[in-house]
Amino acid sequence: MELHADLLEMIATEVSLDPSAEIVGSTDLLLTGLVDSLGIIDVVAWLEDRLDLTIEPSDIVLEHFQTVDLMTEFIGRLTAGA
Amino acid sequence: MKPSLLSDLLPRAATLPEGSGGVVGLDGIHHGWGEIEELSRRLAGTLLDLGVRPGDRVALLHPKSVESFVAVHGVLRAGAVVVPLDPLGSAVPLASIVEQIEPSIVIGASDTLARLLAPVLARIGHRVISTGSLDSLTSAGVGIERISGWDEAVSASTRDHVLPTVEPADSAYVIFTSGSTGEPKGIVHSHASAMAYVDRAIDFHRLTSLDRLAGIPPLHFDMSTLELYGTPWVGATAITIGEAEQRFPVNLARRLESERVTHLYAVPFLLRQLQQRGAIEQRDLTALKHIGYAGEPFAPGALAELMAALPEVEVTNLYGPAETNVVTSHDLPAIPDGLDAVPIGRPWPDAEVRIVDDTGADVAAGIEGELLVSAPTCMVEYWRRPELTAERLHPHEQPGRPPWYATGDIVRIDPAGVLHYLGRRDHQVKIRGVRLELEGIEAVLTDAPGIEHAVVGPVVAPDGDRALAACLVMQPGVAFDQRAMRRWCAGRLPAVAVPTTFSLRTDLPTTASGKIDRAAIRDVLAVEAATLVDAKNEGNRI
Numbered sequence: 103m104e105l106h107a108d109l110l111e112m113i114a115t116e117v118s119l120d121p122s123a124e125i126v127g128s129t130d131l132l133l134t135g136l137v138d139s140l141g142i143i144d145v146v147a148w149l150e151d152r153l154d155l156t157i158e159p160s161d162i163v164l165e166h167f168q169t170v171d172l173m174t175e176f177i178g179r180l181t182a183g184a
Numbered sequence: 185m186k187p188s189l190l191s192d193l194l195p196r197a198a199t200l201p202e203g204s205g206g207v208v209g210l211d212g213i214h215h216g217w218g219e220i221e222e223l224s225r226r227l228a229g230t231l232l233d234l235g236v237r238p239g240d241r242v243a244l245l246h247p248k249s250v251e252s253f254v255a256v257h258g259v260l261r262a263g264a265v266v267v268p269l270d271p272l273g274s275a276v277p278l279a280s281i282v283e284q285i286e287p288s289i290v291i292g293a294s295d296t297l298a299r300l301l302a303p304v305l306a307r308i309g310h311r312v313i314s315t316g317s318l319d320s321l322t323s324a325g326v327g328i329e330r331i332s333g334w335d336e337a338v339s340a341s342t343r344d345h346v347l348p349t350v351e352p353a354d355s356a357y358v359i360f361t362s363g364s365t366g367e368p369k370g371i372v373h374s375h376a377s378a379m380a381y382v383d384r385a386i387d388f389h390r391l392t393s394l395d396r397l398a399g400i401p402p403l404h405f406d407m408s409t410l411e412l413y414g415t416p417w418v419g420a421t422a423i424t425i426g427e428a429e430q431r432f433p434v435n436l437a438r439r440l441e442s443e444r445v446t447h448l449y450a451v452p453f454l455l456r457q458l459q460q461r462g463a464i465e466q467r468d469l470t471a472l473k474h475i476g477y478a479g480e481p482f483a484p485g486a487l488a489e490l491m492a493a494l495p496e497v498e499v500t501n502l503y504g505p506a507e508t509n510v511v512t513s514h515d516l517p518a519i520p521d522g523l524d525a526v527p528i529g530r531p532w533p534d535a536e537v538r539i540v541d542d543t544g545a546d547v548a549a550g551i552e553g554e555l556l557v558s559a560p561t562c563m564v565e566y567w568r569r570p571e572l573t574a575e576r577l578h579p580h581e582q583p584g585r586p587p588w589y590a591t592g593d594i595v596r597i598d599p600a601g602v603l604h605y606l607g608r609r610d611h612q613v614k615i616r617g618v619r620l621e622l623e624g625i626e627a628v629l630t631d632a633p634g635i636e637h638a639v640v641g642p643v644v645a646p647d648g649d650r651a652l653a654a655c656l657v658m659q660p661g662v663a664f665d666q667r668a669m670r671r672w673c674a675g676r677l678p679a680v681a682v683p684t685t686f687s688l689r690t691d692l693p694t695t696a697s698g699k700i701d702r703a704a705i706r707d708v709l710a711v712e713a714a715t716l717v718d719a720k721n722e723g724n725r726i
Contacts, residue, residue, distance in 0.1 A: 119682070120674040121667050132427050133247070134299070135272035138679050139431045139457060140649070160463040164428040164435050 105153075106174045112148055113170065117141040127171040132164070142167055149177060186383065189375045190413055191260040191350050194221040197416035204393050204419035208443060209250040210426045217416060220254060222343065227258030227313075229342025230332070234289060234311055238263035238348050239355065241285045244403065245269040245278070245292035245301060248424050251315050251334060252403060255291050256412055258338075260356055260375075263348035264288075267358045267370070268403035271296045272427070276676040277368050279304045281360050284370065284567060289313060298324040313337045352376035358567050359406050359506050361619045362681065370567030371406075371506050380560040381509035382413045384532045388500065388513050389447060389476050393419035396471070397447040398440060400425045400454060405617070406506040407478060410449050420447075430454070433462035437469070444471040451617030452482035453649060459490040469494065478502040478510065479617030480650075481605060484520040491519045503528035503605065506619070507576070508589050509561035511535040512603055527602045528595070535559035537603070538588070539595060552596040552606055556588045563589075611702075613642045615650050615680045622702075625681050629654060632672045634662035637692055640683060641706030643713030653709045654683035657692060664688055687712070 106127060114125050118136050131137040137145070145167065146157050157180070166176035187196055197205070197217035206216040236242065242259040244266055246252040259266040267285050269278055271293065282290070282304050290297065290305065294316035297305065302324035305312060314321055315334040322328050356378055358370040389410065391397065397415055399422045401407035415422040423443045429436040436458055440448075448455070455477055458464065475490075475497055482501065491499055504510035514529025531537050539553040540546055547553040558580050565573040577587040594606045611622040622640050629638035637657040642650055658664055666686060673682040687709070693701040 115667060119679045121671040122674070132431050133295075135679070137431075138272075139433075142431060143461075159461050160434055160466060162432060162434055162461065164432050167432070168428075 105177065106170060108152075109145075109149075109170050109173060113137065113141075113145065117144050125170070127174075128169050130168055131170075132168055145173070149173075153177065153181065155180065187417065188352050188379055189350050190356050190378055191257070191263075191347075191375070193413055193416040194224055194257050194261070197221065197419055200393070200419040205415060205421040207250050207253050207415075208396075208421060208423045210248075210424050212442070214421075215250055217419065220250075220257070220416075223254045223338045224257035224261055225345075225347070226338045226340065226343045227254060228261035228347050229345035230313070230337040231258065231262040231264065231289060232345055232347070233342060234313075234332070236262050236264050236288050238350070240264045240288040241267050241358070243267045243269055243282055243285065243287040243290045243292075245271055245290065245296055246315065246403075247271045247293060247296065248399065248403060248426055249315075250424065253412065253422065253424070254338070256357075256403070259291075260350070261347050263350050263354070265355045265358060265372075267360070268408075269360075270402060270404045270678065271300075272402075273300065273404075273678055274675050275300050275303075277360075277362075277678070281368050281370070282308075284368075285358065294318055294320045297321060297326075302326065350375060352379070353564075355564060359404065361506060362621050362624050362678070367624075369569060369572065372564045372567050373509075374564050377509065377561050377563060378409060378413060380534075381409065382417055384561070385410055385510060386414050386418050388502070388510075388532070389414070389449065390474055390498075391415070391418050391420055391447060395446045395473075396421040396423055396444060397449065398423045398425050398443070398445045400430070400436075400448065400450040402430075406509065407449060407451070407617075409509070410476075433457045433460070437462035437464050437467045440469055440472065441467040445469075446471050446473045447476070448472065448474070449476040449478070451479035452477050452486070453480075453616035455482070455490055456486050456649070459486075459493055464493060470496070472497050474498045474500070476500045476502050476513075478504070480614035481525055484523055484526060487516075487526065488519045488521065491516065501526050501528060503603075504557075504561075505589070505591050505593070507563045508535075508557050508559055508591070511537075511557050511559050511561065514602065525604065527598075528605045530602055531557075532559070532561075535561070536585070537597075539597060550596060550598070552594055554609055555591045555593045555595045555603070557591060558586045558588050560586055562586045613650075613652075615642070615652060618678065618680045620652075620678075620681050622706075625652065625654075625677060625683075628673065628676045629656065629669075629683075632669060634659050634664075637700060639692065639700065639702050639705040639709075641702075641709040643685075643710050652681065652683040653685045653687070653713055655687050655689055655692070655705050655709055657689055685713075 198221035242264045290310045291313045294314045298320040306325035313332045352375050356375045358372050360368040360370050399411035411422040499516040502510045502513045512529045514527045536558040538556040541553050595603050625640045626638045636659045639655045643653045693704050695701045
């Protein structure tokens with residue numbers, strides 16, 4: 103779960119529009135306004151960089167990026183080669 | 185006969201034949217105009233029961249939804265003035281707006297109200313109508329006796345109330361934008377000014393009863409008036425676009441396909457995202473007929489890419505400050521093939537324009553100057569700011585004509601009578617279509633602990649999007665903490681107004697009169713940003 107923890111930390115410190123808000127794995131990052139569309143691009147770039155993989159534009163959707171839990175599940179499937 | 189009141193639009197739409205449009209919710213469920221009319225009438229009745237009187241303000245803090253569409257019209261039909269607020273906004277400016285407008289009722293989503301307005305609601309004691317679970321509001325300190333649930337507010341018990349008579353000159357809504365002092369200022373439109381806009385807009389967007397308009401702009405943004413009032417006027421369908429589609433271009437593209445959207449009206453930023461990241465080549469967007477854009481210039485290269493990707497779609501550039509609504513437009517005759525900016529076009533019917541120099545005298549044809557507009561679509565005033573209103577609105581020399589509004593925009597007119605936008609005469613900038621006053625942002629930064637001076641300027645980000653950069657001078661002995669600064673900004677500025685980069689200086693250049701030379705610093709910020717872009721592009725090529 104190292105990725106999960108690092109993602110939470112990265113989003114809280116670098117992407118969140120309200121750095122004082124507490125973010126957990128199930129926090130809805132979108133309806134709370136914590137992450138805007140440019141923030142999502144930052145998250146995607148961070149994931150690609152760190153994991154040395156490519157995320158297809160068609161995979162950058164709400165269902166994969168609404169929460170940190172969903173992001174790690176999506177990345178898990180991606181790296182499992184599914 | 186043409187309707188003359190926003191509050192008449194739904195009753196009129198409800199008499200259209202079955203199947204003539206309506207509102208599609210985020211869940212894809214279609215609600216006909218008859219149903220929307222009925223719900224808005226019940227809500228208006230509830231508002232009257234709760235003591236709302238003609239001219240009262242009702243604040244609306246709700247994500248886009250069928251409910252928010254109903255709420256806007258319910259408030260108008262109760263004779264009140266609707267004040268849409270940004271559900272993704274920051275607590276401090278929102279509280280300032282609520283205190284300025286003194287609403288008699290606040291309508292909102294419970295979670296959003298609790299997150300952004302709880303201290304104000306707890307202190308002032310407004311009555312609240314809320315969708316969603318009421319627990320989040322009560323635990324935020326809003327007494328349960330002050331809260332009405334949405335279902336109760338639109339129940340059948342209030343459907344037969346007699347609604348007040350509204351006059352065209354009555355105020356209808358207030359749109360708030362950032363002010364140069366950091367204090368938001370409210371732009372007040374009447375039923376007459378809004379209806380004059382909608383009357384023209386449906387023609388220029390070529391909107392008919394068969395069309396399906398994606399409602400992209402948020403409600404606190406004046407561009408949302410097309411879907412709110414234009415779709416019921418012609419009996420078209422408004423497709424509600426939510427936060428997911430705003431954030432994720434792929435989700436937006438899918439929804440445009442599944443809802444067979446025919447018309448888009450959005451800021452260039454969002455259309456650019458759609459084209460670059462929406463994977464639109466995988467979608468069937470053949471229903472799409474017309475794209476209108478407004479809010480800021482569209483970079484010609486980016487616009488050319490969008491138009492090449494959607495070759496069958498007609499594109500119109502629409503121009504107008506929120507104070508006047510749209511007053512000029514330009515239909516793109518072909519895909520732009522150079523770097524020349526797209527013109528803002530010719531004035532709309534009954535819109536008079538003048539181009540003046542610094543002394544207020546008309547310039548010769550072809551010479552640049554400030555654009556003045558007199559149009560029936562013009563606002564009434566700035567909310568409770570008579571000095572500011574007098575500064576920007578000047579009586580027309582011919583009695584009975586709408587006043588002249590000084591736009592602050594520098595334009596020139598070409599021999600064909602087409603207007604070209606050249607820039608601003610003050611320090612207002614547009615970031616992703618949102619109007620920002622640089623001085624207002626600088627005031628917020630300078631108020632932060634430890635900051636001596638702050639200068640903010642627009643820069644072009646690596647992906648071609650515009651953003652803000654800040655240059656700071658710290659007070660002696662204070663270290664800069666970027667995270668603390670971003671936290672400070674988050675509660676006080678809209679997200680687009682938070683600078684993406686902060687650079688530190690020990691002193692700042694001054695002008696001959698000893699003032700900080702903001703123009704020079706803004707130039708430096710822009711050049712530094714461009715250098716970063718070059719470095720990044722260089723890196724990508726290797």
